[in-house]
Amino acid sequence: MKFKLFLLFTFLIIPVAKAIEFKSNDRVVLLGNTFIERDVNFGHIETFLSIALADKKVTFRNLGWSGDTVHCHARSYFGPPKEGFDRLSKHIDFIKPTMVIICYGSVAAFEGDEGIDGFEEGYEKLIDMIKSRAGSRIALMSPPPCENLGPPLPNMNYQNVRLSKYSKIIKDIAVRKKCDYIDLFSALGAGKTKMIPPVTLNGVHFTSQGYRKVASVMMEVMGFENKVDVSNSEREKLRQIILKKNRLFFNRWRPQNETYLHGFRKHEQGNNAKEIPMFDPLIKEKEREIHNLAHSFGKDK
Template sequence: MKKFWLSLLSIIIPASAVTFEDNDTVVLLGNTVIERAQKYGYLETAINLSARKKKLKFRNLGWSGDTVFGHARSYFGPPKEGFDRLKSDLTELKPNVVIVCYGAVAAYDGQKGLPEFLAGYETLLSMIKSSASPREIVIVSPPPAESLGAPMPDMREHNKRLALYSKAVGKLAQKHKLQFADFFTTLGESKGLTDNGLHFTPEGYQTAAPKLVEALGLSLATGNQLQSEHARKLREATVAKNKLFFFRWRPANETYLRLFRKHEQGNNLKELPMFDPLIADAEKQIEALKKTTLSLK
């Protein structure tokens, strides 16, 4: 029994805490749990505060329904277009740290889908390294599903699949000597996180945020730091910045700007870089609010 627990701990506990350096660009990459995080700001705010005085810049590249193959990111071209788009985004952003969370979608395929998923993850990791050369890549396991009772489905069987995929990505991180954050185990059987068993509510993100920090081997200054009024203002500023970056990165009328209708309004493409100074100003506000929040005991 003792050997069992020691082997389990070697998988679920990161070898060391994720390290940030001043002026790091941190990319959050994954599917729905990452994309929706930008709407509420809890995850980013918690990670930012856990870095203490180090100045960080976050870019959320989450895409709902995405997998390690990037197919969801494709617009009107072949599925591979989505992966190429992600490669281009990472090349442009040149992140120092990439936090990757995949497996929630793939887990529906169970044991039979695991080899293809892991092969795709290997390809994704190689692409991240070649296109962005980040100092650190962190693999985060998918969070658990939640059984809400009838008429919602019982998620116990799906959690077995998620546990399988979480363990697999943990071993993948070990193989590549990457940091691993076991979000699945850290969240455990937390209740009241989702509205449908899968997708976090705002309150769910609020509960999950310090758990993710813990899984990353980090900590907040105090247990209730995210509850303070100053942290609320910091989180709201983070959400506002995320909106600006989203409009810059994923403009609503991309077919008019870059694709098959660009002959109609393609001249407006030049306006996208105009978001950059707005984002920079928003990040100055975030840094000021972060300093204020950290100064409170």
């Protein structure tokens, strides 16, 4: 009897993954700091999602920005910090996402308890801006834990304690603002699980193998674990197309020499700005390839 009660209690406390709802032809934005931006170079998160959502023809846009926070100050160029928030607002206007997956907290957690109030206020302001401009459905994702790789790298246990606290705050924000919540921090072991092989370069920045692990875990947390069963060679072929699309879009929304194209020196070479929209048909062509290939995986089974 005691054993049966133990099993029942154990079953009740195991969190059940709630499937995140995606709709046909969704335009999904991945928004966050370095963790999100670096997947542009690896494409694993988008690859797994593209396979899981192959029947819906979902498109993805990575708007990650290294060092960014919910206040978006890192996105500012030569103006005041507020310019960064305004810049993101314009990108939201341009893309008009129907779904936004947001992952912030890694940077803010370094501020500890002192940064909590500003973090909550900034996060809610960000959510309100996205909803008011695009009416997007939003999922908040907790930041990944740091990894302890041993000396000479620092011990990240204390930072993981702070990340745990911020993850709980993000969950509370998700409840208040009626957003979905993706608990990546816990799903990756909350800093208490040793990954073999390691998933980061330095305890913070994920490797390609690390992002593949992240993508796999995300599928479980989001309720898609049974929808990405394809061979490694098939998945890799899709990933390579996604990487090409990502490079095209990166140059579309963050072109080199933007000061000359759109900034205070556009009077010198601003005529070249007309070439930026020429990326759009190239991006759409890659997306057709992505959808066709991802959809073919299901037909082969």
